[in-house]
Amino acid sequence: MAADAKRTVADIMSRPVVTATPDETVSAAADRMRAQSVGSVVVVDGDRALGILTERDLVRLAAAGADPGTQVAAWMTAEPDHVAPDAEAGAAFASLAEHGYRHIPVVDDGRLVGIVSMRDLMRIAQIQPAESLAHEVPRGLEGVVVAETQIGDVRGLEGFYHYRQYNAVELAEIRTLEDVWYLLFHGDLPSSTQRDDFADEVRPLRMIPPAVKAALPEIARVANGAPPLDLLRTTVSLLGASLGYRPSLDVDHDELRAEALRVCAVVPTLLCALHRLQHGDTPIDPDPDLPYAANYLYMMLGEVPTPEHARAVEQYLISTIDHGFNASTFTARVITSTGADLAAAVVGAIGALSGPLHGGAPSRALQMLDEIGTIENADPWIRAAVERGDRLMGFGHRVYKVDDPRSVMLRSVAERLGGPKLDFAEQVEQLAVEILGELKPGRKLYTNVEFYAGIVMDACGVPRDMFTPTFASSRVIGWSAHVLEQAADNRLIRPSAHYAGPPPPQPVPSAA
Ligand SMILES: CC(C)(COP(=O)(O)OP(=O)(O)OC[C@H]1O[C@@H](n2cnc3c(N)ncnc32)[C@H](O)[C@@H]1OP(=O)(O)O)[C@@H](O)C(=O)NCCC(=O)NCCS
Structure with missing residues (x-):
């Protein structure tokens, strides 16, 4: 036709x-x-x-x-x-x-x-x-609705996003990470008994299974300085295989939930262990007396953090647990839709998150601030970058065309913490928004979550190579909630593509 x-x-x-x-x-x-x-x-x-x-x-x-x-x-x-x-x-x-x-x-x-x-x-x-x-489907599937979810949503034009029925920023302001984790898995916030039971259930799952733990030094050695997220990808794959995770198609909800809980609980421990091994340090076991975020910083840095630092990182973690049908979440759901096991979905999602256009930006945003160096240099530097067609890291978003609410919240967390980079970052933000408005009129480019994430994590002592891994450690909770939802009402996700190559069928030349 x-x-x-x-x-x-x-x-x-x-x-x-x-x-x-x-x-x-x-x-x-x-x-x-x-x-x-x-x-x-x-x-x-x-x-x-x-x-x-x-x-x-x-x-x-x-x-x-x-x-x-x-x-x-x-x-x-x-x-x-x-x-x-x-x-x-x-x-x-x-x-x-x-x-x-x-x-x-x-x-x-x-x-x-x-x-x-x-x-x-x-x-x-x-x-x-x-x-x-197919011509009518926008490139990058922008705005295309591909599934139903009860986990949360992003309203880009309003600068609002929510987890289940609650404003995500409000949750980050007044709740703990464990509460929000419970909310994502169970649909509502826990009562105090449910909170205690959940904490008791999660605590032992933070420990790395012995066989996987024994393999970590070799993984770190062979990976030879590769980014920690790449090591995590490999390790989650090993974890799923060694724990005998079965295809999601073959397991019931309770088994899949137990697998999900274990992966979410152990990912921070794995990340910190891999990070320490890469730097020649001994991994530190989780401290059962510390809540999630404090324990995370403790396992990474070897010292119990101040309550201010633990809370700031916790707020960052809560704000990044889920965010609509972003690329890594979509990846996790596509993999689950094939009936593959939970570890496969998480490994694929980690791969998607590692890209600079998705989760790989916070360290690049700080790198950009370093390159700009001084406020006098900011205007010419930013102008030259945008005129060259470069992307300013930590600016722009596929869905938000107003301020990213996560960026607004993290800016206030950064202000609470103070620190040497804050003033400079705020000045650069203001200039960059002005210049982007002038050179890219109508594109509505503002800071995204990554810009102040870097500032907050830096102020709390998180090293740059752990920025994106820290993002992964909270987002794995969102991915897992989506895996559970997808598996509960599954249909294989299998779209079509518009073929744009030479017209077929061409005669197949015989081998020379
Ligand atoms: C996040 C991002 C990938 C969204 O991209 P997208 O929805 O595909 O947007 P587009 O690539 O269609 O960009 C639209 C226009 O805005 C420009 N633009 C988008 N983000 C920009 C940025 N950070 N700096 C400069 N220009 C930018 C594009 O060059 C394009 O301009 P054009 O119309 O002249 O071609 C993009 O904004 C980006 O690359 N940001 C930097 C990386 C980053 O911060 N990632 C973390 C995301 S949470």
Whole structure:
């Protein structure tokens, strides 16, 4: 078919339409449906569609124990939605898909002229992408809704995001990381008993299983200075294999939840152990008396942190647990949709997060501040970078076109902590936003989470090579919640691509 030959409803509708009248009995109409092998009859007055009676109505009638001798009018759906014969099939599907119809009358100028099934419309809508609809899907899937979730959402134009039913920034302001972790896994915040039980359940899971622990020095040695996130990727893979994680398709919710809890609990320990080994230090076991964030800093730096530092890092961690259908979360869900095991989903997600356009920016944002060096240098430096087509790290976001609420919160955390880089960062932020507004008008580029994340972590003593890993240690909770949700109501995620290569089939040349 030519690329511009869009199929209309008229091309695929069935006719003549099997009809019924409103005053005949349901049993007579049902007999006609069976005889003609159709799933519905359109109820007519002459050539005007008054209603539709479907197999579902027959089921409803039987379930209600009603008399099949009742008139069709009592059981039909009156004034059904209809579609015009010249409507483009893909567009008709898109506009009707939400309603759960199976058959739609085709009406032309008030006259019933055919009937079309949603299945046929869907078939056409799915065939079309290779030729036309695919062009309408924005590159990078921007704004495309690909799933339903109850875990959270991002409202980019409002500068708002939430976990379950709560504002994520408010959670970061007044709750602990463990509370928010519980919320993501269970759908609501814990009571005090649930909180204690959850802490008791998680605490022993922070320990690295002995076989994996024994392998860490060798992993760190062979990786030869590779970024800690790459080592984590390898180690989570090893962990899942050594603990015998099974395909998500084959395990029930409780087993998958237990696996998820274990991975989330042990990831910070693994990261800190790998980091220390890379620097020639001995790994430090988790301290059962310390809550999540304090324990994380303790295992990384070898000292119990001040409450201010522990709280600042905890707020950062809470604010990054989940964030809509970002690339790593989507990756985790795609992998889970294949039925693969939880470790596979987390390993894939770590890979996606490691990219500078996703999670790899906080250390680059600090690096940028270092390169700028002085406030006098900021204007020419930023201008030259943007004019060269470089990206300013820590600015811009796919979804937020106003201030990133995480950046606003982390700026206030950074202000609370103070530190030598803060003033400079705030001045650079202001200048950069102005220059981006001037050189990239209309693009609405502001700081994202990564800009102040670097400042906060730096002020708390987290080394730069641990910035993105720290992001991973909280985001694994979000990924896992999504894995649990995907597995609970799974359908393989398998989209299509628009083929743009040389036209096939070309003759296959024989081997030289
Ligand atoms: C986050 C990011 C990948 C989102 O990108 P996106 O939604 O694909 O945005 P686009 O690439 O379509 O950019 C739109 C325009 O804004 C510009 N832009 C986006 N982010 C920019 C940045 N940080 N610095 C300079 N220009 C930027 C692009 O050059 C583009 O300009 P153009 O229209 O002249 O081509 C992007 O803003 C970016 O690369 N930021 C820097 C890296 C970063 O901070 N990552 C952490 C994300 S949380």
